[in-house]
Amino acid sequence: MQKRVLSGLLSAFLVAGSAQAADDLMAVAQDFFKPIPAKPPALEGNPASAAKIELGKMLYFDTRLSESHNISCNSCHVVGMGGVDLQETSLGQSWQTGARNSPTVFNAVFNLAQFWDGRAADLEEQAGGPLVNPVEMATTEGHVVEQLDGIPGYHEAFRAAFPDDTDPIRIENVQKAIAVFEATLITPNAPFDQYLNGDETALNAQQKAGLQAFMDNGCVACHSGINLGGEQFQPFGVVENPGEDLLPPGDKGRFDVSQLPEDEFVFKVPGLRNIALTPPYFHTGKVWDLKQAVRVMGTAQLGIDLSEDDVENITAFLHSLTGDQPRIVYPVLPPSTAETPRPNP
Amino acid sequence: MQKRVLSGLLSAFLVAGSAQAADDLMAVAQDFFKPIPAKPPALEGNPASAAKIELGKMLYFDTRLSESHNISCNSCHVVGMGGVDLQETSLGQSWQTGARNSPTVFNAVFNLAQFWDGRAADLEEQAGGPLVNPVEMATTEGHVVEQLDGIPGYHEAFRAAFPDDTDPIRIENVQKAIAVFEATLITPNAPFDQYLNGDETALNAQQKAGLQAFMDNGCVACHSGINLGGEQFQPFGVVENPGEDLLPPGDKGRFDVSQLPEDEFVFKVPGLRNIALTPPYFHTGKVWDLKQAVRVMGTAQLGIDLSEDDVENITAFLHSLTGDQPRIVYPVLPPSTAETPRPNP
Numbered sequence A, B: 001m002q003k004r005v006l007s008g009l010l011s012a013f014l015v016a017g018s019a020q021a022a023d024d025l026m027a028v029a030q031d032f033f034k035p036i037p038a039k040p041p042a043l044e045g046n047p048a049s050a051a052k053i054e055l056g057k058m059l060y061f062d063t064r065l066s067e068s069h070n071i072s073c074n075s076c077h078v079v080g081m082g083g084v085d086l087q088e089t090s091l092g093q094s095w096q097t098g099a100r101n102s103p104t105v106f107n108a109v110f111n112l113a114q115f116w117d118g119r120a121a122d123l124e125e126q127a128g129g130p131l132v133n134p135v136e137m138a139t140t141e142g143h144v145v146e147q148l149d150g151i152p153g154y155h156e157a158f159r160a161a162f163p164d165d166t167d168p169i170r171i172e173n174v175q176k177a178i179a180v181f182e183a184t185l186i187t188p189n190a191p192f193d194q195y196l197n198g199d200e201t202a203l204n205a206q207q208k209a210g211l212q213a214f215m216d217n218g219c220v221a222c223h224s225g226i227n228l229g230g231e232q233f234q235p236f237g238v239v240e241n242p243g244e245d246l247l248p249p250g251d252k253g254r255f256d257v258s259q260l261p262e263d264e265f266v267f268k269v270p271g272l273r274n275i276a277l278t279p280p281y282f283h284t285g286k287v288w289d290l291k292q293a294v295r296v297m298g299t300a301q302l303g304i305d306l307s308e309d310d311v312e313n314i315t316a317f318l319h320s321l322t323g324d325q326p327r328i329v330y331p332v333l334p335p336s337t338a339e340t341p342r343p344n345p
Helices: A002-022 A025-032 A050-061 A123-132 A141-149 A152-161 A171-183 A191-196 A205-216 A290-302 A308-319 B002-022 B025-032 B050-061 B123-132 B141-149 B152-161 B171-183 B191-196 B205-216 B290-302 B308-319
Strands: A233-235 A266-268 B233-235 B266-268
Touching: A025 A191, A025 A205, A050 A152, A050 A171, A123 A141, A123 A171, A141 A152, A141 A171, A152 A171, A191 A205, A205 A308, A290 A308, B025 B191, B025 B205, B050 B152, B050 B171, B123 B141, B123 B171, B141 B152, B141 B171, B152 B171, B191 B205, B205 B308, B290 B308
Parallel strands: none
Antiparallel strands: A233 A266, B233 B266
């Protein structure tokens, strides 16, 4: 495990070193990172259509998908708050708290897997998780279908979204529709994207210094690609354990999924897109200050006490990752009727 | 109290009677009811501006106005669900339930007062209530101001909304901004509005029969005007007590506000606009079936066992009160920073 990380770090240092020599920050950055595309990517086996995206948006906002009728996808992944809820861990059924900080839904389509431990392969699989998690939406797949079937307006919406399906109100289609909507939640055009696309003026001097420090110090070993993260699993505390507050011993991360010893305290590397909008940080949500999060990463992952200049500059660079936020028209949800299954708070 | 209602009923019967004679349903309806205007009304002492409406929308959706950062105005008055939450009574701080069913925010600007007991004179006063209600958003006025002051993006938004105010982040301005946004939440162009505006074809035969029955049976004595209600206070159970389930003896309604004996079990007459979208019904939220609500009104308020034909027809008429739902673009909320006051779930 350590070997894998260190080899990653090493190659990062090598490339960053050569970049410094060539004094071509933009070219090196273009090697490590990719801009968010202007249009949402297609999902394998789940083609998008306007009707499916609209249905997915309705489902994303419909609290009737939860047992209490009080919680929707948007409760924890708020489209007006960077795709998160600004909580350490979310409040769910009966005011219970979730086990880990809610990751942003924005640009999640570009991650190699979903959830902090990557237990869902993709958005479609992820969408099924919170529905049945007893501390989140706390319902069952069967009841979701029964609930939606009991809302007449959804019959037409599912037919339009899945025109070739004779029985379209199925849990698989609920997840497919939510996934195609979520795939639209991308945030292109951040200053850093403009920079990657060749606009030298899109980052200021401090942000460029931060980008350089981000690469020189080896952050880029894990935080690269389109999301500056989201492409690997890595242990938290590879060099120095960040302490029980940030790494509680009871949560072994990906180990709980794989049962492999090398996956103890391994988590998906979070993407850094819109990171300035999404405190608090880490899977525990215990760090509210982005600068402090940068310092922790330095010591825990890299074994470096980053200089305050580096911390300031890297944080300024991270602010350049805030892209255009999605413009979402609130869906008009189909009404309940006397026969619609009722909430069970 | 009874005298007041009965005199209202009497005049309603008289007018309805004359209407029947004249066989001019539309003309009588135009006497009793007014269409929702195409544009929001102005609020006295609180002029609207684009910046103030936008700020109000941000505040309406911002969960950081609650102590837990988990509840916003939109949690209970959902803009995609007829302005309600489709709950008997809402879930608030620590999963506590509210005392009465959440009334719709849509067209609330046309009501004579706000809340079921009318304890707030207007939208501006109402907006302050849930913020500090311990079972709802459970915060304090001081903390709301402190919270917003700790979110840098709100500084500019308040300055733009209140350009003549040297210290604009004040609780009064929070309420004013929310009120001007809420005043935009009107639903014009329902079939019934089109009918009132002269389109004979906007109601079908059953809906016209329902309208006739609505007037003939005396519903119109209380449910008239622009909102078909919202203009009077009346006792619930004036002729026959609807039972403890619908009228729990512990909730004396407006009496708690005025302490006047004649206000025992008196409530604001709810408006009927979009009523088909907003189950469950009554201040307890105990009736989910609109037809059953119509029957209860017949026995409790009018002392009439409405015929099933009348119930069906009146319900069909009530469906004609569903107007164009507001088209709301979800606001992009200003980010929290390391210094922003944190949630207290």
